Amino acid sequence: MVSELQIRVVPRIAYDMDNLRDYVCTELNVAANRLEDVVILKRSIDARQRIVMVNLKVVAYIDEKPESSPLGNPIDYKSVLDVSRKAIVVGMGPGGLFAALKLIEAGVKPIVIERGKDVESRSVDIAAISRTGKVDADSNYSFGEGGAGAYSDGKLYTRSKKRGSVERILNIFHQHGASSDILVDAHPHIGSDKLPRVIKNMRETILRCGGEVHFCKRVDKLLMDGNRVAGVGCSDGSTFSGPVILATGHSARDVYEMLKEQDVKIEAKGIAVGVRLEHPQELIDRIQYHSKEGRGEYLPAAEYSFVTQIDGRGVYSFCMCPGGVVVPAASGDNQLVVNGMSSSGRNSKWANSGMVVEVRPEDLKGYSPDDELRVMRFQQELESICFKQAGSSQRAGAQRMIDFVEGRASRDLPLSSYAPGIQPSRLDKWLPSFIGNRLRKGFKVFGHSANGFLTNDAIVIGVETRTSSPVRIPRDSVEMRHVVVEGLYPCGEGAGYAGGIVSAAIDGERCADALVSAYYEK
Numbered sequence: 001m002v003s004e005l006q007i008r009v010v011p012r013i014a015y016d017m018d019n020l021r022d023y024v025c026t027e028l029n030v031a032a033n034r035l036e037d038v039v040i041l042k043r044s045i046d047a048r049q050r051i052v053m054v055n056l057k058v059v060a061y062i063d064e065k066p067e068s069s070p071l072g073n074p075i076d077y078k079s080v081l082d083v084s085r086k087a088i089v090v091g092m093g094p095g096g097l098f099a100a101l102k103l104i105e106a107g108v109k110p111i112v113i114e115r116g117k118d119v120e121s122r123s124v125d126i127a128a129i130s131r132t133g134k135v136d137a138d139s140n141y142s143f144g145e146g147g148a149g150a151y152s153d154g155k156l157y158t159r160s161k162k163r164g165s166v167e168r169i170l171n172i173f174h175q176h177g178a179s180s181d182i183l184v185d186a187h188p189h190i191g192s193d194k195l196p197r198v199i200k201n202m203r204e205t206i207l208r209c210g211g212e213v214h215f216c217k218r219v220d221k222l223l224m225d226g227n228r229v230a231g232v233g234c235s236d237g238s239t240f241s242g243p244v245i246l247a248t249g250h251s252a253r254d255v256y257e258m259l260k261e262q263d264v265k266i267e268a269k270g271i272a273v274g275v276r277l278e279h280p281q282e283l284i285d286r287i288q289y290h291s292k293e294g295r296g297e298y299l300p301a302a303e304y305s306f307v308t309q310i311d312g313r314g315v316y317s318f319c320m321c322p323g324g325v326v327v328p329a330a331s332g333d334n335q336l337v338v339n340g341m342s343s344s345g346r347n348s349k350w351a352n353s354g355m356v357v358e359v360r361p362e363d364l365k366g367y368s369p370d371d372e373l374r375v376m377r378f379q380q381e382l383e384s385i386c387f388k389q390a391g392s393s394q395r396a397g398a399q400r401m402i403d404f405v406e407g408r409a410s411r412d413l414p415l416s417s418y419a420p421g422i423q424p425s426r427l428d429k430w431l432p433s434f435i436g437n438r439l440r441k442g443f444k445v446f447g448h449s450a451n452g453f454l455t456n457d458a459i460v461i462g463v464e465t466r467t468s469s470p471v472r473i474p475r476d477s478v479e480m481r482h483v484v485v486e487g488l489y490p491c492g493e494g495a496g497y498a499g500g501i502v503s504a505a506i507d508g509e510r511c512a513d514a515l516v517s518a519y520y521e522k
């Protein structure tokens with residue numbers, strides 16, 4: 001007999017399989033020796049009340065063993081080695097990777113072109129940023145196999161309402177080595193220690209099926225045939241022909257410059273800008289789990305999410321990393337940018353999140369309204385100011401949270417997870433006032449809603465600018481191709497159509513589907 005149950009239990013039962021088995025036996029009134037297996041299908045923490053509860057959907061196998069795991073549904077990728085149908089995918093972030101896999105499913109050979117190195121070699125360059133302060137412009141937290149997703153936090157939740165599509169993406173991650181927990185948890189998370197292996201496995205699927213992957217090749221021109229893209233040219237002089245999925249992410253500023261130069265229509269787009277806020281994790285655990293003892297033995301490091309409106313603009317937490325670290329996310333010279341990530345165990349002593357203010361193109365003074373790259377130029381300028389404030393290094397400027405709110409210098413700073421190091425800086429003074437003032441007001445609002453959150457034990461670290469794309473590459477909403485240029489499929493976060501790993505992956509699949517139906521199903 002197989003029974004499905006929805007239960008609401010304390011963490012001691014939810015996170016300990018022996019305790020859970022006992023609980024299920026009591027619920028179903030069966031003897032322990034008849035219960036062959038219990039599998040958790042869904043899990044979510046409810047920390048709204050004083051006593052934290054966990055909602056579970058489980059399946060219990062009584063007097064019979066499961067024939068196969070009820071979790072996961074692997075896709076059978078067939079060979080495209082000998083097919084003549086092909087498409088170019090520029091960029092190997094989640095958008096490009098999932099586009100390539102979808103092309104294979106449709107019987108089309110993907111030719112993937114990536115400016116950076118494979119995910120393992122890339123880790124050496126990423127470590128060097130913290131050690132030497134030097135940033136390789138083709139191999140960093142944004143560029144290289146896996147894109148910004150490879151050394152990201154690996155949170156896989158999204159605001160996308162397309163449940164089927166989200167489940168499909170999680171399933172493909174699981175098929176390539178991510179834990180089955182991502183199929184179960186309401187807030188699935190892979191972790192930056194596990195992501196590179198999953199990405200490597202995806203590359204191996206592409207290669208095994210006969211797709212091509214070209215590393216260390218930077219696309220620097222679209223090859224045009226009238227109004228149609230016929231292929232791409234790379235900085236080393238090589239060329240590739242075919243329709244193009246352009247999934248180069250939001251940090252490829254040279255790609256936006258290239259599109260502008262080649263008269264491909266692009267538009268300025270709003271972003272969000274602010275700081276990374278870092279608290280001791282145990283403080284966040286105490287606040288979110290309403291307990292002086294913190295998270296205790298069973299619960300995971302606590303998360304938070306804040307949002308408010310200040311003077312007509314959204315102020316909100318972004319990419320919260322419980323038990324995580326703040327990382328140097330610059331992708332070139334003369335930039336200081338911070339971001340956050342956490343390993344699968346989420347076991348560092350710190351909690352961090354981006355705390356950002358919505359910035360619209362019309363908020364920017366001193367930039368030509370005719371320049372489609374004006375938001376990007378603002379981003380660049382701010383990152384450069386931040387770099388200079390840090391003495392032209394990656395040692396980020398930081399300020400204690402209440403000092404930032406009250407506009408005074410911090411005499412000293414607590415320990416931080418940020419590996420290149422932090423130094424005291426008057427972020428309250430040098431952040432543009434339309435951002436800094438709103439952040440300060442926002443912090444007061446968040447401090448009122450969560451007692452203890454506004455504290456000088458927390459620090460703000462500058463500056464967080466890479467929240468989304470400063471440019472949109474407009475495309476037809478049904479055909480997914482560029483509104484003017486044929487054969488060009490702007491894809492993922494860099495095109496302005498995704499904001500995170502899962503939404504970029506979904507967008508990659510949609511672009512691949514659209515390309516296949518336009519080129520190969522007529």
Ligand SMILES: Cc1cc2nc3c(=O)[nH]c(=O)nc-3n(C[C@H](O)[C@H](O)[C@H](O)COP(=O)(O)OP(=O)(O)OC[C@H]3O[C@@H](n4cnc5c(N)ncnc54)[C@H](O)[C@@H]3O)c2cc1C
Pocket residue numbers: 090091092093094095096113114115116141142143144145146147148149150151152153154155156157217218219220247248249250251252255319327329339340341491492493494498499500501502504
């Ligand atoms: C530190 C960090 C933590 C993050 N944490 C999370 C998280 O927990 N959850 C989440 O959902 N999102 C997170 N993100 C954001 C997430 O990684 C991105 O939203 C996602 O990777 C976007 O996917 P994409 O494929 O559109 O672009 P990208 O991942 O940016 O990939 C673009 C790719 O294109 C390549 N490329 C660029 N220019 C060229 C060129 N000219 N020629 C060839 N190749 C080129 C780049 O090298 C890169 O590999 C994080 C990002 C960072 C940096």
